[in-house]
Amino acid sequence: MTYRNILEKIRLAFPQPVSDTIHDSYFVHSMMRALDQVDALKTHLPFLGSIIHGDFDAAKQTKLPDTMSSVEAVTKDLVSYLEGMTIFGHPRTQQNVIAPTTIPSLIGVLLTSLHNPNLAWDEFSRLVALAEVEVVAMTSQLIGYDTEQASGVFTFGGTGTTLYGVKIGLEKACPETMQKGTSEDAVVFVSDTGHYCAANITGWLGIGTNNLITIPTTPENEIDLKQLEEKLRNALTNGKRIACIIATLGTTDAFGLDNLKSIVDLRDTLVDEFELDYQPHIHADAVIGWAWSVFNDYDFEQNPLGFRPRTIRAIAGACRRIRHLSLADSVGIDFHKTGFAPYISSLILVKNQTDLDLLKRTPEQMPYLYHFGQYRPGMFTLETSRAGTGPLAALANLKLFGEEGLRAILGHIVEMTQLLREHLEGHEGTTVLNRGNFGTVTLFRAYPVGVDTFEIKRQEFEDVTYRDSLIVHNAYNREIFEYVNSEAMEGRGVFISTTDCYRKTAYGEPIVALKSFILSPFVDEEDVKTVVAKVLEAREAIS
Numbered sequence: 434m435t436y437r438n439i440l441e442k443i444r445l446a447f448p449q450p451v452s453d454t455i456h457d458s459y460f461v462h463s464m465m466r467a468l469d470q471v472d473a474l475k476t477h478l479p480f481l482g483s484i485i486h487g488d489f490d491a492a493k494q495t496k497l498p499d500t501m502s503s504v505e506a507v508t509k510d511l512v513s514y515l516e517g518m519t520i521f522g523h524p525r526t527q528q529n530v531i532a533p534t535t536i537p538s539l540i541g542v543l544l545t546s547l548h549n550p551n552l553a554w555d556e557f558s559r560l561v562a563l564a565e566v567e568v569v570a571m572t573s574q575l576i577g578y579d580t581e582q583a584s585g586v587f588t589f590g591g592t593g594t595t596l597y598g599v600k601i602g603l604e605k606a607c608p609e610t611m612q613k614g615t616s617e618d619a620v621v622f623v624s625d626t627g628h629y630c631a632a633n634i635t636g637w638l639g640i641g642t643n644n645l646i647t648i649p650t651t652p653e654n655e656i657d658l659k660q661l662e663e664k665l666r667n668a669l670t671n672g673k674r675i676a677c678i679i680a681t682l683g684t685t686d687a688f689g690l691d692n693l694k695s696i697v698d699l700r701d702t703l704v705d706e707f708e709l710d711y712q713p714h715i716h717a718d719a720v721i722g723w724a725w726s727v728f729n730d731y732d733f734e735q736n737p738l739g740f741r742p743r744t745i746r747a748i749a750g751a752c753r754r755i756r757h758l759s760l761a762d763s764v765g766i767d768f769h770k771t772g773f774a775p776y777i778s779s780l781i782l783v784k785n786q787t788d789l790d791l792l793k794r795t796p797e798q799m800p801y802l803y804h805f806g807q808y809r810p811g812m813f814t815l816e817t818s819r820a821g822t823g824p825l826a827a828l829a830n831l832k833l834f835g836e837e838g839l840r841a842i843l844g845h846i847v848e849m850t851q852l853l854r855e856h857l858e859g860h861e862g863t864t865v866l867n868r869g870n871f872g873t874v875t876l877f878r879a880y881p882v883g884v885d886t887f888e889i890k891r892q893e894f895e896d897v898t899y900r901d902s903l904i905v906h907n908a909y910n911r912e913i914f915e916y917v918n919s920e921a922m923e924g925r926g927v928f929i930s931t932t933d934c935y936r937k938t939a940y941g942e943p944i945v946a947l948k949s950f951i952l953s954p955f956v957d958e959e960d961v962k963t964v965v966a967k968v969l970e971a972r973e974a975i976s
């Protein structure tokens with residue numbers, strides 16, 4: 434076969450550059466066939482097909498095929514890789530902060546992938562660049578930033594958003610780090626229930642994980658303000674420079690919300706008192722919590738959407754902290770978490786767009802780019818090529834839901850979470866650990882018959898003489914978890930999750946917890962009741 438014959442097949446495998454509706458039908462049909470094959474993997478269970486454990490050694494031997502394949506064969510092959518995938522939208526999975534994705538957000542990803550805009554520069558992305566600016570505007574407004582002043586870009590994940598926050602703060606505290614390298618005096622603060630990406634970031638930025646100061650949290654999983662103040666004062670007294678204070682608004686495991694307002698007040702006091710020549714940067718890691726902003730101006734008294742009183746209280750409890758997001762100098766937002774968009778769709782917002790100038794390279798460093806056009810984020814972003822998928826998926830969902838839809842979907846999953854807690858608290862054998870946190874994640878523990886669950890939680894948490902009891906019950910809850918999930922595997926019940934250390938006790942021992950993360954609009958009352966029933970059944974089965 435000459436290359437010309439092969440080229441013909443190759444051309445068929447591309448969308449056509451000029452209108453060819455017959456070929457479009459072929460394209461759509463190919464997608465349809467893929468969807469049909471995925472559909473054939475659906476059962477009543479919350480995963481596709483059956484769970485197969487991949488042979489990673491065999492995978493290492495994979496070789497490039499000698500000859501060409503076809504769209505049909507490759508599609509079939511690709512679909513096979515979805516076997517065993519959790520269906521995150523399934524009502525019988527409450528496992529993690531992984532969102533089911535909407536049809537418009539998927540179309541957003543498809544359209545951008547189809548025409549491959551590069552957001553480095555509007556010259557390469559045209560109006561898709563405008564979409565990014567529109568999402569920045571909508572989201573800024575949502576959290577309460579002045580849209581004239583604020584700016585932002587999509588980046589490579591929630592981790593990327595915090596990286597931007599810390600890097601900007603580093604440049605403020607230690608000017609020209611970009612040119613001179615990182616000062617040994619830079620320190621970063623985060624709570625001990627904040628995300629571990631802070632360690633990654635300080636490591637990668639050259640600040641060093643030894644200069645990441647972790648502050649203990651209160652039983653509500655909020656940063657302990659007294660200890661934060663003490664450690665900040667210590668650092669300043671010792672001549673350290675504060676590159677960033679990371680406030681977490683929505684911790685991953687418990688939905689703890691740091692008191693941002695007090696942190697900002699504290700920062701301002703210290704700037705005056707120590708006569709600092711810079712303002713320590715405050716970054717809000719709100720990758721999970723941002724979405725609650727849609728309730729900032731909800732009429733909780735009138736409650737037009739008809740949520741139950743407990744739900745209203747939970748939403749108001751979260752908004753009490755979330756409504757101050759605009760006090761942060763930068764905010765991280767994940768649309769791929771509480772925005773129901775596919776990975777990766779993460780946005781870093783800065784309150785003052787001039788902060789982004791701290792990251793700029795000079796045009797001489799990039800001679801082949803950015804000669805004209807109106808929008809050139811590639812001059813300061815860490816990435817060079819940046820996909821349009823994230824912004825278009827986010828835009829799709831913001832337009833699809835609007836404020837009303839986001840309120841309804843979040844309100845519903847909060848309502849289901851509250852219902853779960855009500856049921857867990859209705860039994861003497863189970864106890865909710867993060868009662869003071871108002872998100873859609875519930876951490877709970879089960880105890881064997883005969884244990885006083887009214888006392889045990891506090892005792893195990895505070896009293897070191899309960900260390901052995903805590904350890905025994907840690908193992909007990911792992912067993913409960915195994916039971917519940919093996920039942921779910923058989924189609925009886927709901928998949929839940931577990932965490933090895935939702936937090937540490939006052940005496941430093943990790944607390945194992947069962948975890949329900951509700952993020953699917955398909956979860957309903959019956960599914961929530963099933964979780965409780967299965968935990969109680971496990972209690973019978975393993976005692």
Ligand SMILES: *Cc1c(COP(=O)(O)O)cnc(C)c1O
Nearest residue numbers: 590591592628683684685718720
């Ligand atoms: C998930 C998460 C991150 C990391 O975000 P990725 O999008 O996974 O990179 C950071 N902070 C918090 C609080 C998170 O929950």
